[in-house]
């Protein structure tokens with residue numbers, strides 16, 4: 638317990654130190670070098686690099702310092718959900734099962750607002766059903782106007798195998814839209830056995846998958862825009 642507290646305080650100290658210093662080299666910015674220290678934050682990616690994950694081994698010997706310096710040159714790239722300025726998003730939403738998809742859309746819009754995405758930077762595009770989402774997402778991606786596209790739909794099982802055709806086409810189609818357009822297309826399409834399952838995932842007891850999809854879109858937009866721009 639005591640050592641966990643010490644580790645936590647070392648971690649905090651180190652975060653402060655790293656924030657206050659320039660970007661590289663990372664090794665130069667580390668003041669804490671002890672085997673009990675659980676890791677450090679990279680200010681480049683905001684990620685925790687953990688000792689013992691094959692990343693870093695810091696001991697008392699000079700030899701392990703060299704190994705540490707080598708490992709610390711590894712860059713970790715990750716999108717930030719707080720750097721949303723200038724990012725533009727499209728939401729493609731299916732009208733089929735609109736009682737559910739409107740709630741998913743609401744969750745997505747609330748999330749964009751929470752993460753400071755401006756309303757003017759969001760376009761909502763309505764399509765008849767989830768089957769029509771992929772072609773629309775691909776078209777939106779090709780416009781080169783948006784940094785990510787959120788796809789929202791609700792496929793609910795009926796009596797026949799139609800469900801499988803729509804659900805699978807929508808899923809593989811959204812994937813393909815992202816691959817072909819080069820713009821992240823996020824899958825916020827519910828595939829449920831009944832309406833109850835769907836409502837539970839549209840703001841009910843299992844959360845709101847529209848909100849989750851919007852957050853994923855922000856992270857992916859940021860990753861591509863800030864780290865992987867062509």
Ligand SMILES: Nc1c(NC[C@H](O)[C@H](O)[C@H](O)CO)[nH]c(=O)[nH]c1=O
Pocket residue numbers: 731733734765766767768769790791792793794800803
């Ligand atoms: N059954 C569901 C559909 N079906 C409609 C299709 O998506 C499509 O619009 C139609 O086949 C014309 O191409 N769509 C959903 O989004 N959810 C369903 O449960």
Ligand SMILES: CC(=O)[C@@H](O)COP(=O)(O)O
Pocket residue numbers: 792793794795796797798799800801803
């Ligand atoms: C997923 C669907 O399209 C669904 O509404 C079809 O219902 P059914 O299989 O009863 O025709």
